[in-house]
Amino acid sequence: MAKSRKKSGFRFSHYFPILDWGRSYTAATAVNDLVAALIVTIMLIPQSLAYAMLAGLPPEAGLYASIVPIMLYSIFGTSRSLAVGPVAVVSLMTAAAIADVTRTLDVGYATAALSLAALSGTILMAMGILRLGFIANFLSHPVISGFITASGVLIAASQLKHVMGIDGGGHNLLEIVSSLVTHVLSANLLTVAIGVTAIGFLFWVRKGLRPALIKIGLRPRVADFLAKAGPVFAVGATTWLVWNFDLNASGVQIVGAVPQSLPPFTWPDLSMDLMSALFMPALLISIIGFVESISVAQTLATKKRQRIDPDQELIGLGAANIGASLTGGFPVTGGFSRSVVNFDAGAETPAAGAFTAIGLTVAALFLTPLIYFLPKATLAATIIVAVLSLVDVQTLKRSWIYSKRDFGAVAVTMLLTLGFGVELGVTAGVVLSILLFLYDTSRPHVAEVGLVEGTEHFRNIRRHAVLTDPTVLSLRIDQSLYFANARFLEDYIYDRVIDNTDLTHVVLMCSAVNEIDLSALETLEMVNTRLKEMGIDLSLSEVKGPVMDRLRRGDLLKHLTGNVYLSQFDAFRALAQPKPPLNKISVVAT
Template sequence: MPDFKRYLPILTWGRDYNKTALSNDLMAAVIVTIMLIPQSLAYALLAGMPPEAGLYASIVPIMLYAVFGTSRALAVGPVAVISLMTAAALSNIVEQGTMGYAVAALSLAALSGIILLAMGLLKLGFVANFLSHPVIAGFITASGIIIAASQLKHILGIDAHGHNLLDLVVSLVKHLPEINWITTVIGVAATAFLFWVRKGLKPMLEGFKLNATLVGVAVKAGPVAVVVVTTLAVWLFGLSNQGVKIVGEVPQSLPPFTLPSFSPALIGQLLVPAILISLIGFVESISVAQTLAAKKRQRIDPDQELIGLGAANIGASLTGGFPVTGGFSRSVVNFDAGAETPAAGAFTAIGLAIAALALTPLIFFLPKATLAATIIVAVLSLVDFSILKRAWGYSKADFAAVSATILLTLAFGVEAGVSAGVGLSILLHLYKTSKPHIAEVGQVPGTEHYRNILRHDVITNPSVVSLRVDESLYFANARYLEDKIHERVAGDTEIRHVILQCTAINEIDLSALESLEMINERLKEMDVKLHLSEVKGPVMDRLKQEHFLHEMTGSVFLSQFEAAQALKP
């Protein structure tokens, strides 16, 4: 049974499910469903899929996540960045609107699901740590700008294409003479209204002393209101005959059973995009899940989250969807609405299924400009240039990485941007750890503590150099340590002992061990002994497996104080 609970979290929270949780989950589901109907349609449009695919991708995936996921509040489904990445990946392979495009989307979701599932079973949740948060913030900011720019063609009623900002702007300017003013009025009015709903509706309703729950529902229903009003306007005035592009006929059905294609040629083309989508989707999802879980002192298992997201994507591939992940806005709404368990997601799925069955005929005259307005308002909240100012003030290396990610994403598109983000995150880590902080330390008078001689008034011994290495030693920084020790010792003929204080060293890889052997030999030639102090148990266990300790000219001491006392002249 413990293994089943490990892979099926529903067995844990489901056992204690009660009427209070049911009531809270149902209320959250109602609010989230209201928000997700227009949002799901809009993100399908962004991904280059038919509108109903957004509903399909929001039904079965949510239910599967409720079974396998560990977050009590995460809402899984189409999200802006992943939808944009889907469109960018597929448009290079097949033409939008064709059967091949839909099959490729199913295959991309299936491939992403398999990758996520495999990572979860292999316990590779730590992989998300290789993507630095500043770099991800930069990527999402640039993606938000590209997404907003890509929707301007629907707002203006013109044709425009491009997967980076420059191409989009050039295409928009080129087609500006074709602008449809009726579409523009609808799009601009819808966008302005949705921004007002976000910023001004809540204070206004609170001024009327309305119930807080009612105010929350009204604010979340803003996109639904604009959908209803613009759809009625198009229908009543026959605006579709005047060039206003509409959603058109949407199948009135539950998600169909579909099968992805596993053609070797197609898989070869989709593999890299699937890996990037999986990584970005997982990072976005786990960040949201952990943030919300911390507010209720709950625990998130990253490896099980991979399994949950993998199952959700495989479910999307079998039910007419496209790649999905945990969304920030919908998850926050779910949390704020009082969701107690993942059952809230299952109830949301039921609500969306009812909408797919009963409400789709009502959106025939829904203008695409309204869906574009929904996307623009949603993604502009993701744009955050303050990360540049913060990074500049804190770390120039982080600033360079964030700036490069933003510029590369804007200039070359999301795939190039996320690839650059992954690469820059790894390079940033290697850069920071390749030159570890190495402090020469001395004894704080009257204590057994040793601190940096440049920061504290300490006691030192001219014949002994004590160096504290504030980083694990591995291939990228081993040579740097060699150079630092040689630089310090070579010009000082009084030195007879070098002590490496290993307080912060958690790992010494084989390259670093060979460097220590080289350091030992060089110091021996200069008639200087090498000693180690405060070596951690796991590190010592590894060193004992090699011959280094037997060949080391000095000794290993339990503490830096003990080493200094033993080497006093």
């Protein structure tokens, strides 16, 4: 009974990680979490407002999306450092998805955002319950990097209209640039001055403020805190300028009135028409958000030798998004910049996120009147500086040097994102990742191997000086066999044996084969029959236990013309002819 209770308790805490880290929570840990929360809150206030604007929503939606979702993640999430909330790429995808839906359906913009968050949260929760966290592995890092880089460029370009104080828009880079050029002569010079100054200041804050503060004698920890608060300084200074000199009367666009309130209770529209229209965008947002979040979470967890459970992360992110849909928000995920700040500031548990939510609640209740005169150009500057850090053009160079195929995938993803918008770009990235995987696995590396003289090791005859026998063809299969690559192996074997009249044995070295599905099994049975008709025996070597267990359930072993050998050396020793002498193959390629 005691053992059963222990197992049941473990399962319960597995789905509620707060029960795990909460048991050892101390006052010292709470202090560290509070300090981290203070720094992240200061950083998150302007970011939340800015990302709401990027998503096409009122500024307060950014604050609402950063309160309840963080609290829910702190209960269900497994990362000790991940900071959940609005992020640039997901906000851009939200804007694109909602704009398309509101053009075709009679639904409000804010309502569509709530429904998108609810659907995304439901998808994430379902994936977590079904333990589909492995799905992130199907998205190659170069393709995701290409998509995020292109999205960063799109986001930065889309915010230039606010920096210039002009009308503009578009879903791709060409439309955005064309719109900016069309309206450039109507730019508001005061807005341009505020926006450009804010951009320059924020870039300098990232690199130069901390060293400058340390140089004048401040302690590193204080300098770090002030550097992280750089965006708040920009917000405060530009807001004061607009208020003091009445610049809004001169055409400087401002945020305006923001409600002083707690996140309201909202209910998404769950009508079938809207859910159907939003399903694909929600699925893409869920996958991209999860990939970004899990990448950050695992990177930070590794530094402290902590463990991240991808399946539970899906549940945590799903709960956060459902929470956003019920409290006036929009889709959220784990943000890179704020998570790194949270980690560097000393956050030890997800309670830091809960404290951050409390700080944002205070801001929503008491500080919103202070941002009435906040210029939109400053928020745009905040977004531009944040997203340009996501732009990684080095990915193109690295992929070109390492793999032309990966370079092609990255380039296509970037071009489609820039040329046709984020939805087509991310769809292309997902499809390309899967197609690249299928292409790679459909053409497994098959090496003809020979014996390294004086050893029992077998190596590729094109890379090493080895011994071979003209009557024995030894082929090492370097991948599992399944329906997509079985025909390739079949053709490879036939091409190799068809004109070789000396061959009497073919040995398939299966040391790298972890799986043989039914299609591949049937192909091997056919190969065995065809080789038998040619007077050639088929043997296997180094078959792994689980694979052998599966083979015993079929007919291949019953009709195999050769044998199954424990090692390739055993097979070669049994089948090679002592006369004529073995051929010594020299290296012909490296």
